Amino acid sequence: MLIQNAVADTLNNTEWAFPLAECIHIGGFAVGVGSIALVDLRLLNLGLRQETAARILRYTEPWTVIAMIFVAFSGFMLFLSQVGIYAINPIFPWKMYVLAAALIYNFTVHRRVATMKDAPPVLSKFVAAISLLLWVSVVFGGIFTGFLE
Amino acid sequence: MSLLTFAQWVQSTPLFTAIRESWYVYPAIMSSHLAGISLFGGMVFIVDLRLLGLAMRKRPIADVVNQLRRLKWVGFAIVATCGILMLGSKAEEYYYNAFFRAKMAVLALILVHALLFRRSVYAKAAEFDRSGTVPGLAKLAASLSLVLWTCMVICGRGIGYIEPPLDKLHARVIEHLHQRAQSADRIVYLDTRTN
Numbered sequence: 498m499l500i501q502n503a504v505a506d507t508l509n510n511t512e513w514a515f516p517l518a519e520c521i522h523i524g525g526f527a528v529g530v531g532s533i534a535l536v537d538l539r540l541l542n543l544g545l546r547q548e549t550a551a552r553i554l555r556y557t558e559p560w561t562v563i564a565m566i567f568v569a570f571s572g573f574m575l576f577l578s579q580v581g582i583y584a585i586n587p588i589f590p591w592k593m594y595v596l597a598a599a600l601i602y603n604f605t606v607h608r609r610v611a612t613m614k615d616a617p618p619v620l621s622k623f624v625a626a627i628s629l630l631l632w633v634s635v636v637f638g639g640i641f642t643g644f645l646e
Numbered sequence: 647m648s649l650l651t652f653a654q655w656v657q658s659t660p661l662f663t664a665i666r667e668s669w670y671v672y673p674a675i676m677s678s679h680l681a682g683i684s685l686f687g688g689m690v691f692i693v694d695l696r697l698l699g700l701a702m703r704k705r706p707i708a709d710v711v712n713q714l715r716r717l718k719w720v721g722f723a724i725v726a727t728c729g730i731l732m733l734g735s736k737a738e739e740y741y742y743n744a745f746f747r748a749k750m751a752v753l754a755l756i757l758v759h760a761l762l763f764r765r766s767v768y769a770k771a772a773e774f775d776r777s778g779t780v781p782g783l784a785k786l787a788a789s790l791s792l793v794l795w796t797c798m799v800i801c802g803r804g805i806g807y808i809e810p811p812l813d814k815l816h817a818r819v820i821e822h823l824h825q826r827a828q829s830a831d832r833i834v835y836l837d838t839r840t841n
Contacts, residue, residue, distance in 0.1 A: 516803060516804065516807060519803050520799055520800050520803050523680065523683070523799050523802075523803060524687075524796060524799050526684055527684045527687030527688060527691070527799070528687065528688055528691050529684075529688075530681075530685070530688065531684050531685055531686070531687050531688010531689060531691060531692075532688050532691075532692065533688075534684065534685045534688055535688060535689065535692065538717065543717070544713060544714065544717045545709075545710075545713045545714065546713065547709055547713060548705065548709070548713075552705075556701060556702045556705070557701075557702075560691075560692075560695075560701065632681075632684070633677075633681045636680050636681040636684060637674070637677040637681070639677075639680075640673050640676050640677040640680060641670075641673050641677065643673075644669075644672075644673040
């Protein structure tokens with residue numbers, strides 16, 4: 498079954514493998530979410546005001562995508578190491594729903610508005626606030642998953 | 647007063663006791679700590695990569711460094727506040743935690759880094775733009791910053807892996823005695839009812 502797999506064997510039987518995967522997960526989302534937040538802070542008119550949001554998006558998007566690949570890969574490893582525990586965790590499915598929403602939102606609505614010329618400020622701010630809210634919720638979901646074993 | 651008794655006193659104050667005793671406040675603070683890291687870490691990362699010539703290459707270094715300076719402080723304030731709240735609520739456990747001590751040592755190095763390179767690198771961003779080259783010292787500062795912040799994340803995660811020495815914890819002993827007293831009360835109460 499899925500509960501017993503090669504990844505689980507390695508992560509559960511090597512002392513440093515699980516913490517290493519966790520550190521990659523945390524470092525990765527710091528970069529991934531942080532680079533998205535730079536665009537959001539611009540949309541909210543709070544930071545990097547001398548650049549346009551579209552430009553910041555263009556500069557940071559490769560880093561966002563690379564970081565997300567690391568986060569997703571390390572996260573999947575962590576999941577595989579304890580499938581049984583995640584399967585019965587009350588918070589984990591919600592984290593995945595919000596994550597799916599955040600990802601879809603990021604590459605559709607968020608990107609569309611950030612690259613829009615002359616987007617109305619109200620729209621920009623609203624879209625940025627929702628983006629930050631979604632990503633912060635994913636982080637909360639991750640921590641609460643760990644606390645509600 | 648030793649550091650240990652100080653830690654015990656800090657966590658016994660009403661605020662930190664309330665944080666510790668609630669099931670959701672501590673994880674909520676930890677989540678905010680991590681959400682703050684993701685906002686703030688992204689900024690540190692972008693500034694360092696710009697100095698190394700790996701990101702936002704077409705934008706002036708001074709723009710990137712100066713525009714993010716204040717936001718980085720705001721992010722740091724959020725992360726540090728949440729960190730202090732977590733530390734205070736479980737000060738005694740942190741006292742025994744080797745990763746926590748390592749993390750504070752890395753934090754001290756980060757402060758030294760800031761003091762060392764603030765004038766020689768970060769205040770000179772406009773000069774680098776004018777001359778068109780980034781000196782080795784600036785690249786060293788950026789690389790060290792990336793290494794130090796990575797160490798902070800590793801030590802931070804490591805804290806959770808050290809089990810507190812339960813036999814030494816003052817707070818646990820008091821909690822245990824309290825529970826015992828409560829269950830003893832209940833037995834007495836039940837006895838009087840049946841009589």
